[in-house]
Amino acid sequence: MSDAARAWDAAAAVPDPEVPCVNVAELGILRDVRLEDGVAVARVTPTYSGCPATLAIELAIEAALRDAGFDARIERVLTPPWTTDWITDTGREKLRAYGIAPPEESGGKATLFGAAQVTCPRCGSRETERLSEFGSTACKAQYRCLSCLEPFDYFKCI
Amino acid sequence: MSIHEALLELADDHLVLGHRIGEWCGHAPMLEEDLAMPNMALDLIGSARTLYDHAGKLEGKGQSEDDLAYLRGEREYRNCLLVERPNEDFAHTMLRSLYFAAFMRPFWLKTLETSGDETVRGVAGKAEKEMAYHIRHAGEWVIRLGDGTEESAARMRDAVAALHIYTDELFESSPAAHEAEAAGMLPVRAEMRDAWDEVIGQVFAEAMLEAPDVPYPQTGGRKGLHGEGLGHLLAEMQSLHRAHPGATW
Numbered sequence: 001m002s003d004a005a006r007a008w009d010a011a012a013a014v015p016d017p018e019v020p021c022v023n024v025a026e027l028g029i030l031r032d033v034r035l036e037d038g039v040a041v042a043r044v045t046p047t048y049s050g051c052p053a054t055l056a057i058e059l060a061i062e063a064a065l066r067d068a069g070f071d072a073r074i075e076r077v078l079t080p081p082w083t084t085d086w087i088t089d090t091g092r093e094k095l096r097a098y099g100i101a102p103p104e105e106s107g108g109k110a111t112l113f114g115a116a117q118v119t120c121p122r123c124g125s126r127e128t129e130r131l132s133e134f135g136s137t138a139c140k141a142q143y144r145c146l147s148c149l150e151p152f153d154y155f156k157c158i
Numbered sequence: 159m160s161i162h163e164a165l166l167e168l169a170d171d172h173l174v175l176g177h178r179i180g181e182w183c184g185h186a187p188m189l190e191e192d193l194a195m196p197n198m199a200l201d202l203i204g205s206a207r208t209l210y211d212h213a214g215k216l217e218g219k220g221q222s223e224d225d226l227a228y229l230r231g232e233r234e235y236r237n238c239l240l241v242e243r244p245n246e247d248f249a250h251t252m253l254r255s256l257y258f259a260a261f262m263r264p265f266w267l268k269t270l271e272t273s274g275d276e277t278v279r280g281v282a283g284k285a286e287k288e289m290a291y292h293i294r295h296a297g298e299w300v301i302r303l304g305d306g307t308e309e310s311a312a313r314m315r316d317a318v319a320a321l322h323i324y325t326d327e328l329f330e331s332s333p334a335a336h337e338a339e340a341a342g343m344l345p346v347r348a349e350m351r352d353a354w355d356e357v358i359g360q361v362f363a364e365a366m367l368e369a370p371d372v373p374y375p376q377t378g379g380r381k382g383l384h385g386e387g388l389g390h391l392l393a394e395m396q397s398l399h400r401a402h403p404g405a406t407w
Contacts, residue, residue: 046204046284048200048201048204048284048288049200049201049202049204049205049208049281049284049285049288050176050199050200050201050202050203050204050205050207051200051204052200078208078276078277078280078281078283078284079276079277079279079280079283080280080283081280081283081284082284083287131190132190132191132193132194133194133291133294133295134190134193134194134197134198134291134295135193135197136193138197138200138201142190142193156291158284158287158288158291
């Protein structure tokens with residue numbers, strides 16, 4: 001395996017600290033890892049403007065690269081901004097299995113008023129209602145299933 | 159006057175409103191709102207951080223985001239008066255957020271289309287979507303309270319009477335903002351009027367509220383002329399950093 005591939009694998013394996021069922025590659029926030037004069041440079045994009053996990057994620061990626069034997073540097077990339085479209089299919093499946101409904105529509109198409117229809121991650125029912133636009137982390141909203149009556153988190157679509 | 163001051167105005171708007179909304183943390187009327195408030199505050203403070211950082215670099219005098227947030231006095235803050243208005247009750251708080259987000263969303267959308275500054279476009283791309291959430295959340299509360307009980311409707315009308323006079327300032331460009339507009343960095347503030355009117359009109363119609371005529375709009379924030387409340391807000395926000403310069407977590 002090439003050094004570049006090894007560096008990518010090391011960085012990609014870092015889990016999201018707040019949604020630990022997915023790693024940073026599945027979440028789509030690890031843009032790439034390049035080797036520049038022997039230094040592994042990981043480019044990372046924050047999810048939300050004020051996501052408090054951003055720094056923790058960057059530090060964890062840097063530590064993972066060092067553990068893999070690389071000198072490491074993190075570059076924070078703001079453009080183009082991350083959208084939920086960047087979550088991989090594997091990532092979406094893992095979110096669902098973890099009990100978090102993955103984002104349903106394309107980030108750019110969210111309408112200003114009118115709620116998205118969200119599928120319950122537990123029973124698959126489309127009969128759900130929104131409890132709040134904002135949940136336990138910046139990236140999630142709170143929903144409730146009207147069929148199985150379980151509350152669940154929805155990964156907000158942006 | 160310099161172009162970085164236009165970014166400071168924007169950053170100050172976001173930091174001050176973020177701080178105000180954060181004051182609800184632990185005091186909101188229900189758990190969902192107690193989570194929603196810091197969520198919205200974080201969105202605003204996150205945008206402010208990038209804007210301060212960028213403003214400091216453009217100024218070129220080595221000022222960090224912390225220097226700009228913690229070490230400028232009240233008269234040096236350039237936020238509009240709306241965002242510093244006190245929280246009062248939930249009607250005031252939600253209306254203030256609706257007014258602000260209904261302005262910022264079209265502003266950021268236009269920035270994405272037209273700005274030649276990559277960092278500012280990066281902030282805009284994120285914030286535009288976050289502002290849509292703020293509009294929905296605050297808008298739903300304004301409707302719920304305005305079209306609610308006698309008590310909630312009266313409070314909502316009081317909030318409109320108290321805050322509408324501060325909204326014209328959102329559409330005014332300072333000399334620094336004019337410079338940023340001419341340089342193609344930021345869009346022209348006055349051009350957001352139609353989009354703002356549409357959202358506010360839509361929410362007010364459902365909330366059974368009327369927008370009052372404002373013969374004497376309140377302005378002055380962009381010149382550093384603030385209400386009494388901002389000094390108190392900054393005193394709380396800056397006290398630790400001023401007592402322990404350079405303190406970090």
